[in-house]
Amino acid sequence: MKTGETNKPSHRFPPEWAARAQKELRGADADSLIWDTPEGIPVKPLYTAEDLEGLEHVHALPGAPPYVRGPRATMYAGRPWTVRQYSGFSTARARRCGQGGRGHRFRGGHEAPVRRHIA
DSSP: OOTTOSOOOOOOOOHHHHHHHHHHTTTOOGGGGOEEOTTSOEEOSOOOGGGGTTOTTTTOOTTSTTOTTOSSSSTTTTSOOEEEEEESOSSHHHHHHTOSSEEEEEETTTSOOEEEOOO
């Protein structure tokens, strides 16, 4: 199925927002903006306080049971992490020997990539 072609129930959006969205969508309903994740979970374009009603763990804290906000209270704030991606090499040995290609290092997952030539 394509995005927006599922049998989703009609959602109640705030009328003022829905009217603006419909105008921007050139007459299409705001429900057309709802899409499904690969797991089949519908993702709405707008969430409000009504969406939180009835959820048991809304006020849960990180590092506390049932751990829905992570297992550590600081969420690793004291332990920086990096994500590294190397491309252009057929094997790790080729990378170590400097056989062509460029190495790309990404830090933090959200910063601009730091590029360096591996020679």
